[in-house]
Amino acid sequence: MDSVRPLDNFPAIRTFDIEEAREGLGRIYVKPTLALPPPDGGFQAVVNECRLQNVRLVYASFGAPFGLEFPAADYFLQMLPVRGNGEVLAPRGTLPLSAGVGATISPDAGYKVRYGADYEAVILKVDKEALTNKLIAMTGATINEPLRVEPVFDNTRPAAKILQQYLPVLVNTLSSAVAPLPPWWEIQTEQLLMTMFLCAHQHNYSRLMEEDTPDAAPWQIRRVEEYIEAHWQGPITLEALAEVAGMSAFSLFRSFKKKRGYSPLEFAARIRAKNGTIR
């Protein structure tokens, strides 16, 4: 079923010429240099690119084995091969690429890639500043050391599976979308993608989103419950609850669920049910 390529309605590069392909890639990423030229004949670059505001979804296939070298840049790249093989040569080692085995590149270091002839991949490109802002909003963290993501994408983690299952949904719907997409649709979709990205990857701030962050004290949980009991008639936002508890939304949710067996939003739904309306 490869008659229709992902994101074909967003064509970015269609060429047999390696130089032209490099120019085109320079408009999506930072312009690469040629590390390993393709053999004569067979090179056919097909690259599609759907731009949201701070996130881009790219599909790429080149039809011939070759290699590129990319300089350091200001974005995160998650490569999700669809078929074929390749490898990434990053400062910290060589990462294999094959269907289901992806790799993620963090900003601020150059890297090389080598692709096999039948390599095809979907690539998620996320702006560094936007992702860092999202991390701050999610955890309340102060960011001194730049966000750095584990290059090997461990797709056995539950949150990694969620991202892996969501991307085809998104690519599918985008592939039948008519540009231009409504701006708020784009903004909200990329907020969701960035949330999933930060949950799916291991990174140097993962611990803020995991088990060993301090638990909410009983009074914090009670304050959140009281707030929900008083405000059940309106929409209840994560930010408001985090503020009431005086801790990050993430830690609050986790402690609440641990102590009560359900999340604050589920608690809100129960209060609403008790008061006669369920949504």
Place this chain on the structure above:
Amino acid sequence: MKTTPLLDAYPLVRTGSVEELREALARLISNPRLEPVSRDEGLHAVHNHYPLNCIGVSYGAYSAAIRFQIPEPKVISQIYPIAGKAEVTVEGTTVTVGPDCGAAVSANAAEYNITNAAGYERLIMLVDGDAANAKLAALIGESVQPLTLQPRHDLNEPLARSLRENFMFLVRQLNAGVSLPPLILAELEQTLMVMFLHANRHNYSHLLHRDPLNADARHVRLTEEFIEASWSRPIHLEELATLTGLSIRSLFRSFRKSRGYSPWEFLKQVRLRHARAHLQRPETEMTLSEVASVCGFHNRSRFNAAYVEAFGELPEETSKRGKGPRLH
């Protein structure tokens, strides 16, 4: 062909009784009235429900034909038929829902009837009406009257497909027993809400698709709503940038251009307004300094100066009139 019920881990009711089904549905939606179309058909009804914050995911399967009447449902229904057919009538418009066509029903619809054929199965995304209005107001940058949806929902339209696929992603995860991390769940709910507003035709559709030249006003309005909701805590620049998807510089430029002041000045005014409201409350036990501090002013003399500039009198004077806080 019998399909496997969806969301089976979240049962609301399993019953052969129309009355029991009615009682169960009354917990989701206001005033449902149900009657079997034919007394001879045996009913087996299954309804499952998973509530989120402002969205609920509901599955219903009915072995016999039933007529539902739901005047003023108080909650928005986005109906996705899975098997069989039904006729949905909303204020005189009848939509036959099936593989290519769903339906959307406003929270305040005066007339809302469904007659389903035997073997009908459907998923419903229930959306809180107030939450939908609040989201809409935030997106278009002005206050809104209640949302009035066009009942016919063409499932082949690109944005409608997108909404459905995102909704079905959530259904599949729930079905598989995956517990989605809360922050992902909350963000997914926001996404469904935004897509819901774009994928349906309603009385504000034209404003959601209008000229991006108005983007300035929308960003400013969104920022203002955020500040109004979060005035009592420190607000970070990054939050405003994340919220609008703009760089901090362009957000401030938009603000200056359409309002003539910065987001911080707006925040100050909001906090002063809250302080004034508090000072006018006779029952408060707080001191003036405490009121100032709760409203984000940690320096009394600066608070006084800002207050006088905004309201033309000292906080003490407001307080005296309202017999409010003790004068410290």
